[in-house]
Amino acid sequence: MADAFMSDFAARAIAERLFFGYRAFTGDADRVLASRGLGRAHHRALYFIERAGSIPVHELLATLGITKQALTRVLRELMDAQLVERRQDPTDGRRGILTLTETGRALELSLLHAQRARIEFALAQAGPNGRESIHTFLEALMEPDDRARIGLAL
Template identity: 50%
Template sequence: MAETGANAAGGEGLLFLTDEQLRKGIEAMFFAYRGFTADPDRILEGMDYGRAHHRALHFVHRQPGLTVNTLLAVLGVTKQSLNRVLRTLIDDGLVESRIGRKDKRERHLYLTDKGGALERELSEAQRVRMRAAYRAAGPQAVAGFRQVLEAMMDPDLRRQYLMLRDRA
């Protein structure tokens, strides 16, 4: 499939629609994700934690006091899987679970000082990589990259992402 008329002539706004271009994009995503997760994986390796722990720490940090149910929805994992992760993080003193003030059935999650320190170390490793890539690509590419990522999100996930982004 070839590029469409106006975009093919315009240069900068090219839409890459060939199967080969799509394959290259998919492969780039796979390898970029490996690089993006490699640094935190190395940090977590000796702690017997994995990416699920990292994601939980990230989102608890981003939204202190979020409920277990909200974290379940954001992460898209099973209750059993999240309970295993949270139990470990709570037992190891990284996350604190507090009973809700209005609804005693709710559990609100907060990072402890120790959890905050680990989350900063993990996030800083990713920020260093993202900062270098953003500088190398330039502001237009960064804006385009974000647009592509947002366009790939399912509508419900995009709403969650936008709510979280807008809180910052």
């Protein structure tokens, strides 16, 4: 029983830190987004388009794990706001390829920077030796399928 207790205790310690930590992390960007009339869903799209440079719609769909209807709405709003552009895949005319406009890149960067200070602070608190553990921990938390979607660590 002591084992199970410790395990629950340890699990709770992580669970609540993840909850509060993730909330603060997203909150930084949410404030910037709100001032532009956008939401978290727009941020996620901007983020993954920027990180890839350009990305086919179907891949963004798989990355975000939402339905095409949900993504289409977000993309339409981003394109209306001149933040995202869609062009055709030259090798397959059915496919769309998404890129950010200059304005879109600027916004994405400002959203990243809104979160960067917090991340840097947290990494600094954990110390230089903690960084690898933190990356490993978060990667291990992910669904295996999603691991192929992230960039290399450092």
